[in-house]
Amino acid sequence: MTVGVRFRTPRLVYARFLGDPPPVGSHVVVRQEGRLYLGQVRTPPTEGRPEGEVLRLASKDDLDRAVRLKEKAEDALYLLRALFREKGLPGKPLLCEYDLEEKALRVHLARLEEKKLPFGQIVKEARSRLGLRVELVLEGPREAAGLVGTLGACGMESCCSTWLQGFAPVSIRMARDQGLPLSPEKISGPCGRLLCCLAYEHPVYEELLRELPRKNARVCAKSGVCGKVVKHHPLAQAVDLQTPEGKVVTVHKSELEA
Known part of the structure; x- marks a missing residue:
C-alpha cells in the first residue's frame, strides 16, 4: 500500500509504507531516488505505484x-x-x-x-x-504556475498553488458542454492552458445533458411548436428550438414530445 505525499510541487508522489499508515496531514520523511525529503501526507492508503518509501514520521529536528x-x-x-x-x-x-x-x-x-x-x-x-x-x-x-503561485479568474489564489494534488485532463468540450464562451481569454488560466476548474462540475453537466435532445435534433413541443435544437440550458433542463420561420423558442424538457 502507498500514501500520496506532497513535497513543494503540486504533483503527488506515492510512497509505500510499512506498519501503520501515517495519518493524512502528518509530515513524513520519504526516501526518493536514494535521498531523504520532507513531505506531507495528502491521501489515505491507496494502491498507487510507489515512487518512494516512507521511513518515519517527521521529528521536530526534521x-x-x-x-x-x-x-x-x-x-x-x-x-x-x-x-x-x-x-x-x-x-x-x-x-x-x-x-x-x-x-x-x-x-x-x-x-x-x-x-x-x-x-x-x-x-x-x-x-x-x-x-x-x-x-x-x-x-x-x-x-510552473503552481510553483510560482498565481490568482485565478475567481480572484482567489489558484488551485494548483494551494490544494490541488495533480492535474486532470481538461478539454474544450467541457467548456462547450457548460455553455461557456470559447474565447481563450475566458477559459484559460494564468498558465495559458484551459482552466482546471472546468473539470470540477463537468460530470454533473454530462448527466444533465443526457436528459436533453442532442444539438441539431428536430423535436416538437406539446404546444405544437417544432424546430431544431440550437442551444442547451443544462441547469434549467431546457433547450432553444429554432423554428422554420427563424424564431427561437425556449422549451423545458417536460414540454417536449417523446
Whole structure:
C-alpha cells in the first residue's frame, strides 16, 4: 500500500509504507531516488505505484532542518536566476529544494523560449557555484504556475498553488458542454492552458445533458411548436428550438414530445 505525499510541487508522489499508515496531514520523511525529503501526507492508503518509501514520521529536528533548508534554497534560487541572466540561458529557475541531508539540490525550471535547454552547461555552472550535486526538473506551464503561485479568474489564489494534488485532463468540450464562451481569454488560466476548474462540475453537466435532445435534433413541443435544437440550458433542463420561420423558442424538457 502507498500514501500520496506532497513535497513543494503540486504533483503527488506515492510512497509505500510499512506498519501503520501515517495519518493524512502528518509530515513524513520519504526516501526518493536514494535521498531523504520532507513531505506531507495528502491521501489515505491507496494502491498507487510507489515512487518512494516512507521511513518515519517527521521529528521536530526534521521540521527545523526543513525550515532552515527552505531558506537556504531561496538563496540558491536567487543565485541561479542571476546565473541564467548572466549566461543568457533560455529558462527560468522556479524553485529549489535541498534534500534533508544536503547531498543534492533539485532545481525546477520553466522553459521560456522554444529552444533546447543546455542541461549539461546549466548543471556544470550551477555545481561550480553551489558546490554540490544539482538535479534539473523541467516543468510544464501548469506545474510552473503552481510553483510560482498565481490568482485565478475567481480572484482567489489558484488551485494548483494551494490544494490541488495533480492535474486532470481538461478539454474544450467541457467548456462547450457548460455553455461557456470559447474565447481563450475566458477559459484559460494564468498558465495559458484551459482552466482546471472546468473539470470540477463537468460530470454533473454530462448527466444533465443526457436528459436533453442532442444539438441539431428536430423535436416538437406539446404546444405544437417544432424546430431544431440550437442551444442547451443544462441547469434549467431546457433547450432553444429554432423554428422554420427563424424564431427561437425556449422549451423545458417536460414540454417536449417523446
